[in-house]
Amino acid sequence: MSVFVIGYYAALICASCLAAYFNYRKVFMMVFSLTLISFVLGIIGGVPALRNVTIAAGMLALAAGVSYAFREFLIQIAKPDLAKELRTAPLTASFGMFVVFTYAIAGIFAPWIAPYGEAEVITSAFAPADRDMLLGADQLGRDVFSRLIYGARNTVGIALVATILAFIMGALAGLLAAVKGGWFDQVMGRFADVIMSIPSLIFALLMLSILGPKIWVIVIVVAIIYAPRVFRLTRAVAGNIVVMDYIEAAKLRGEGDWYLIRREILPNSTAPLIAEFGLEFCFVFLLIAGLSFLGLGIQPPTADWGSMVRENATLISFGDITPLIPAAAIALLTVSVNFVVDWMLFRSSGLKEQ
Known part of the structure; x- marks a missing residue:
């Protein structure tokens, strides 16, 4: 068993235990479900499958982090009434607004962004x-x-x-x-x-x-x-x-x-x-x-x-x-x-x- 596999499962189990200890029910269910899925995929696909799961989980974590940061940015620049509504927005809505904003920037400034x-x-x-x-x-x-x-x-x-x-x-x-x-x-x-x-x-x-x-x-x-x-x-x-x-x-x-x-x-x-x-x-x-x-x-x-x-x-x-x-x-x-x-x-x- 490689060091990557040992570290991978150790990280997931530690994260599950911490989420359970601090009573973060949703986080615990998500991380422990990922642990069980990874266990099955590891048996079927081996180390490459676990690496793919790690990449996918990392991309989801990155998307969640960007969504949270973009929501906080909108809250800071918005008027009080709108900021109050934005605080209730889920991360999926924040991610959607970030993507729409990115596409708008790309479309408006296309002649300056595109190299050719x-x-x-x-x-x-x-x-x-x-x-x-x-x-x-x-x-x-x-x-x-x-x-x-x-x-x-x-x-x-x-x-x-x-x-x-x-x-x-x-x-x-x-x-x-x-x-x-x-x-x-x-x-x-x-x-x-x-x-x-x-x-x-x-x-x-x-x-x-x-x-x-x-x-x-x-x-x-x-x-x-x-x-x-x-x-x-x-x-x-x-x-x-x-x-x-x-x-x-x-x-x-x-x-x-x-x-x-x-x-x-x-x-x-x-x-x-x-x-x-x-x-x-x-x-x-x-x-x-x-x-x-x-x-x-x-x-x-x-x-x-x-x-x-x-x-x-x-x-x-x-x-x-x-x-x-x-x-x-x-x-x-x-x-x-x-x-x-x-x-x-x-x-x-x-x-x-x-």
Whole structure:
């Protein structure tokens, strides 16, 4: 038995005993569960399996530490009311906010962060990684790391614009339908049903094949696809508000529809709408990346994560994980946004942690 194995199990057992002694129940259950899992994996996979578990546990510990530090940073710079809310945020939400912040910095400052241009050919095709190219080159000899950074601007930026447009159209239609009711509500509801009955990917592929994969076409088509979902939620939330007594009082005062929307309904439906915005962004982001992977999304030479996976997919056959890096970037942002949205939904639900 190697020194590494002895030290590994000794560290886990000592940590479990300390957690039990100081009555940290959650920490004890987590560490001792890791000890049992490591024991089984050690029998099956030997020392390499334990090293992989150590690396994974170290990465989780690093992520937890970064999340905690970033949450404390936000608490220090936030206003008192917001700081009080941030103190209740779980580490998963803090991690999600940190990832979103990192992606935003990468997208905004891409020309200064990326060592090369997104379409600049600097070497031969599929050149290996070196000190000048951290992730190697793609099928045309362009720096994969630079295109990954620019992809944060292009893929995320276009998805954000499409989400904002979908939200404006859907939320505005939902609020007007709730306030006006009658035939307008019925017409908008049936129109939303028609759009939602068409599979989103088929509808997007059809429209992009007809109109061409231009960026403005992608934004409008994706916004039309997801606006009915926003309409449904907004109509449901606003429908529960318009029957309240203070809405009736405002109507008796002679207030118009826009006043009711701006001053009465919208402020009382902000929390679920913000959470819905995060969820819609994830759907839009994945759809745009999927369209780019199929060749009808963002067109070359513009850097895009979906097209980067398609262009470098042949490397997987040679055991190179480079194509998986943009795929991992897509997955990481989606999971991170969902972490933040889950926390916001928990807050808006009025539940309290036990």
